[in-house]
Amino acid sequence: MTSSPLATHPVLAEVVRSGFVEGRHRGSLVVLAADGGVELALGDPSAAVFPRSSNKPMQAAAVLRAGLDLSGERLAMAAASHSGESFHLDLVRRMLAEYELSADHLQTPPDLPLDPAEAEAYLAAGRVRDRIAMNCSGKHAAMLAACAANGWPLKTYLDPGHPLQLLVRDVVEEAAGERVAHLGTDGCGAPLMALSLTGLARAFRSFVLAEPGTETRRVADAMRAHPEYVAGTRRPDTWLMREVPGALAKMGAEAVQAVALPDGRALAFKIDDGAARAMGPVLARALELLGVSSPVVTRIGEAPLLGGGERVGEIRAAF
Numbered sequence: 575m576t577s578s579p580l581a582t583h584p585v586l587a588e589v590v591r592s593g594f595v596e597g598r599h600r601g602s603l604v605v606l607a608a609d610g611g612v613e614l615a616l617g618d619p620s621a622a623v624f625p626r627s628s629n630k631p632m633q634a635a636a637v638l639r640a641g642l643d644l645s646g647e648r649l650a651m652a653a654a655s656h657s658g659e660s661f662h663l664d665l666v667r668r669m670l671a672e673y674e675l676s677a678d679h680l681q682t683p684p685d686l687p688l689d690p691a692e693a694e695a696y697l698a699a700g701r702v703r704d705r706i707a708m709n710c711s712g713k714h715a716a717m718l719a720a721c722a723a724n725g726w727p728l729k730t731y732l733d734p735g736h737p738l739q740l741l742v743r744d745v746v747e748e749a750a751g752e753r754v755a756h757l758g759t760d761g762c763g764a765p766l767m768a769l770s771l772t773g774l775a776r777a778f779r780s781f782v783l784a785e786p787g788t789e790t791r792r793v794a795d796a797m798r799a800h801p802e803y804v805a806g807t808r809r810p811d812t813w814l815m816r817e818v819p820g821a822l823a824k825m826g827a828e829a830v831q832a833v834a835l836p837d838g839r840a841l842a843f844k845i846d847d848g849a850a851r852a853m854g855p856v857l858a859r860a861l862e863l864l865g866v867s868s869p870v871v872t873r874i875g876e877a878p879l880l881g882g883g884e885r886v887g888e889i890r891a892a893f
Contacts, residue, residue: 583601584601586600586616586617586891586892587852587855587889587891588890588892590889590890591887599849599889600846600847601617601844602617602623602771603615603771603860604616604775605840605841605863606772606776606779606840607839609838610838612772616893619770619775620771620772622755622768622769623769623774624756624766624828625767625768626826626828626830627760628824628826628830628831628842629767631790631794631797631824632742633717634652636720636742637738640720640723640737641720642723644719644796648665648669650796650797650799650800651665651715651804652713652793653793653796654710654713654803654805655709655710655804655805655826656806657692657809658688658693658806659806659807663706665803669716672719673719675722680705680706680708680718681714681731681732682708683708684704685703685709686703687707689808689809692806710764721738732764742767746767746769749776750769750773750777751777752769752770754767754768755770771842771844774830774832775832775841778833779834779838779839779840781793782834782835797815797822798822801815801823805825810853811823813870814833814870814874816870817868817869818835818866818868821834821835821836821866825853827848829849830844831843841864843860855877855889859893
């Protein structure tokens with residue numbers, strides 16, 4: 575499995591200002607039917623991509639496989655790209671303290687909250703970049719807790735050869751039904767495992783269809799029960815999981831998104847240039863193709879362009 579030439583991928587979204595198309599975002603997308611068959615393929619969804627944080631549900635399942643007893647908000651936080659709201663940061667601190675760990679053990683880079691409004695408030699309060707504020711701190715706290723519970727080394731918990739990261743790779747490959755195509759380093763420092771978009775959609779499908787009580791189903795259930803911990807109060811993943819019963823959703827950096835519905839329908843896409851502004855319109859259109867009918871789809875798809883403070887155009891799906 576190799577990456578495909580980006581120039582050959584179709585336009586998934588157009589940037590329309592004052593009736594003029596001033597930009598285009600290319601990418602690849604796959605939609606799976608309830609039986610797992612490919613219902614729609616645009617671009618090259620068989621090519622390897624870095625799913626980035628869309629891999630987090632698999633990483634969370636791996637800490638369960640390692641024997642860590644997480645549930646509820648804590649398990650949702652283990653799969654989170656949190657916004658840095660106060661309830662997120664408080665829970666990360668509690669998760670660390672419960673295993674006699676501290677922020678000093680985290681190897682996340684010091685950062686500001688992911689949500690722009692939260693970042694402004696954070697700075698206005700006189701705070702500086704912090705490891706806990708980084709959006710992956712919940713995942714790292716869970717990884718460290720799994721290591722502490724097993725007596726595994728804490729300083730090397732992000733090493734690809736660490737026992738925990740080997741479990742992550744096992745879960746990723748099992749869920750996706752394919753081998754990891756390439757190993758890299760994510761923005762938070764954790765090992766990053768490349769998959770095809772089809773494999774990513776299969777992985778999400780496997781989580782929602784897994785038997786109750788299994789590692790993967792426990793993660794899916796926790797994320798769906800506590801979506802505000804997976805993302806934040808102003809984030810599309812939260813809106814979708816809150817308003818579409820049984821939906822499992824997780825975005826990733828560089829404009830990656832994966833969603834599965836409880837009957838096994840699923841989707842995954844990547845915008846080639848990593849433009850987050852195109853994600854909402856593309857996700858909304860893909861959800862429509864999956865047959866999702868809900869006001870939240872319209873909300874997610876809204877991407878207005880402003881001129882002089884007034885709406886003069888939009889970013890819209892092109893498929």
